[in-house]
Amino acid sequence: MRAALRRRLLLAAHTDALAVLDGGIWSTRCLHCRSTLQLRGDGEPLGNTTLEHVVPQAWFGRRAAAVLTAQVGDDADDPRNLALACARCNHDKGKGHDARGPGDVRAHEVVDALLATRLSRWRDPTVPPAS
Structure with missing residues (x-):
């Protein structure tokens, strides 16, 4: 796994108020379904943990998504736009809401x-995380 992806995964965990670091393992909940997710202290995802760009990367620079992207800055990799999600939820969002684009009312509502x-x-x- 690329070092840049590991750094983004760790940043998502470190900035998640639900995430707890215990014995070198981060534990938190999927942004979508709230299933338990884990990430090693070096950023290696355990089980089905994936990196979620809450506002899809492809939506940045699109006028229809301007209200959403303004909340996380101009960079899709801004920590406010990164979260941990289970692979199933992340994949479902990618093939559904993300793909329909910010002009689709339902997709916009889900991402919002x-x-x-x-x-x-x-x-x-x-702020250091709780352990």
């Missing part, structure tokens, strides 16, 4: 709700 959840779970990256 997920972003609200992610931002409600936000933890300042300068």
Whole structure:
């Protein structure tokens, strides 16, 4: 696995208020279905843990997504836009809502709700996580 992906996975865990680091393993919940997810302290995902771009990368720069992307800055890899999700949920979102684009009302609603959840779970990256 590429080092850049591991760094993004760790950043998503470190900025997730639900994530707990215990014995070198991060534990948290899927952004979508709330199933338990784990990530090794070096960023290696365990089980079906994947990196979720809450606002899809392809939506950045699209006028229809401007309200959403403004909440996370100009970079799809902004920590506010990164979350951990199980592979099934992440794949389903990718082939459904992400693919329909920000102009689709339902896709926009789903991503808006997920972003609200992610931002409600936000933890300042300068604050050490609970163990």
